[in-house]
Amino acid sequence: MEDHPHRRFNALTGEWVLVSPHRAKRPWQGQIEKSEQEKRPEYDPGCYLCPGNERAGGYLNPKYDSTFVFVNDFSALMEKSPAGSEKDGELFQAESESGICKVICFSPRHDLTIPQMEVDAIRKVVDLWCDEYRQIGAEPFIHYVQIFENKGSMMGCSNPHPHGQIWASSSMPVEPMKEQSRQSDYYNRHGRALLTDYVEAEVKKKSRVVFENEHFVALVPYWAVWPFETMLAPKRRVANLLELTDAEKQSFAAAYRELTIIYDNLFEVSFPYSAGIHQAPTDGKDHPEWHLHMHFYPPLLRSATVKKFMVGYEMLANAQRDITPETSAARLREQSRVHYSQR
Amino acid sequence: MEDHPHRRFNALTGEWVLVSPHRAKRPWQGQIEKSEQEKRPEYDPGCYLCPGNERAGGYLNPKYDSTFVFVNDFSALMEKSPAGSEKDGELFQAESESGICKVICFSPRHDLTIPQMEVDAIRKVVDLWCDEYRQIGAEPFIHYVQIFENKGSMMGCSNPHPHGQIWASSSMPVEPMKEQSRQSDYYNRHGRALLTDYVEAEVKKKSRVVFENEHFVALVPYWAVWPFETMLAPKRRVANLLELTDAEKQSFAAAYRELTIIYDNLFEVSFPYSAGIHQAPTDGKDHPEWHLHMHFYPPLLRSATVKKFMVGYEMLANAQRDITPETSAARLREQSRVHYSQR
């Protein structure tokens, strides 16, 4: 079956992905992306994320020397959204939505990216995620905290200064909700977490594992949609960031670095992606069904300039991929762990 | 609520979209797309879709003078996929998938697009869709026929020659499946089709209607995700293309043309989009719950070169839009019905 069109079930969302392995051979005559090879200065006076610079609305960044977090100047969600809802039969339903949007600078250095940072510096990012998840999650009106990173202009990132975002909301967003209901269902039937069983099985099977360290594993999910999509997950079940031990946080930082070095080395380019952490909602309940994990969704397909377009069939009908997850995992596995810029 | 962050329920899929109207004001410093203004020749000797030219594998196109359909030379789905499935517990499940992929040339003219074609020429495209839906749908192993068009290199379209595609499969893809279950549920409770009620309500409300003709209406759905997303639907319920009368097919062609002229006029550019028809599956059953419709998903947000990126939060958490569907509908409504190139 491996070499022929087939579909695979995503146990985490309940959706299917169409795999067309034979199609990897088709020639590409479509759009070519700009490759992002520019050299950046350590400090850019025109960057609104660099230390000491001015942001929108006249705010001044502190002269921070590791990480820095602030409320997004163009928040999609706001703390004080007037309450209310609209309901006209079952076809027209809307609800007011409140939330908090923040921006996290990973480093004062404008020219770095995660794979070029030291593990200890990345560890500070992990620690900040923990603090923010704790603090934002403690707000009574917040029920889900989405931490994510858009990297590269191909991913709509409007500033190359290394940074991520947090969008926290009063309702549970669509994607984590799918995972929540699948995980609950599995837990109710087995008394175990779906992803704990999944991660254990993958570590044994090995074919989709990119690498492991003491506490984390990086793998290409059986049901991956993007050509080089991966998941980073702790081997032990933790429902959220706050349950990670000190040693696990260190392993998380090391794995985040190793995975992004591998990505950069694949096409010798600063690899664009959207990545983000899925974890238990902050609704005050216990979540024994949740197993924290981080998804990486990179768009590149064949080279630094040819990406996979999720259009037409994918938007209207079904996610579709050309190379198998096993082939992708093998290609990622064989990459050097030294960043290409250092060789 | 209109002016504040809120979420709206998509009655057709059961998912929610986050609307952040206040956010339309943020400045854009991100990626700028190439605008697609090039003049093309009527015939391009290097185009594999032009009449009389050679395609991959040495196939020769006929000297067609209206539409032309052929089996995709790089089909993602194939008729004779070896049967089989994989099942290792509930976490690893795959099934072989069979199908048919075709390409439809809309016109022999390399330089045209739908909004530049005459209604009678577009009518031939509608007729071809009908023929193909009938013929492919009659294959016992095909249960769903997805007709779609990717327009513009921004949408992964690798050839500007006006064309669309058909991907037909033995299983029901994820997106139509969501609509199927919502429509069935509604039909079971009301004895009426969800979209028939919805279209009637929108025609009365008017605020999201872009235009109507005798048999069709173009509207921005209450739950639209893309900035200028629209839906084209017949006013009368038909489950599939084969139930359209001759007059309705003519209205469909006219509406397809009018909508794409409006799109091109919005930013005076050949407007990129993915569009496609959702209709009843070809499973031999009656589908009184289905109301055929065509979705248009265009990526542009503010101008010919600034698009909406569905990344980060959207991929990991929830679809999000900045301008309200009502504002988008108003902007589309006010566009001229004469193509900007003719003025």
Ligand SMILES: O=P(O)(O)O[C@H]1O[C@H](CO)[C@@H](O)[C@H](O)[C@H]1O
């Ligand atoms: O078949 P094409 O036009 O070469 O390819 C395009 O449409 C397909 C179907 O929507 C997508 O899977 C591809 O990613 C896209 O590039």
Ligand SMILES: O=P(O)(O)O[C@H]1O[C@H](CO)[C@@H](O)[C@H](O)[C@H]1O
């Ligand atoms: O907030 P930013 O980085 O300006 O904006 C980017 O990320 C957001 C969250 O994923 C998206 O909604 C925007 O489309 C994207 O351009």
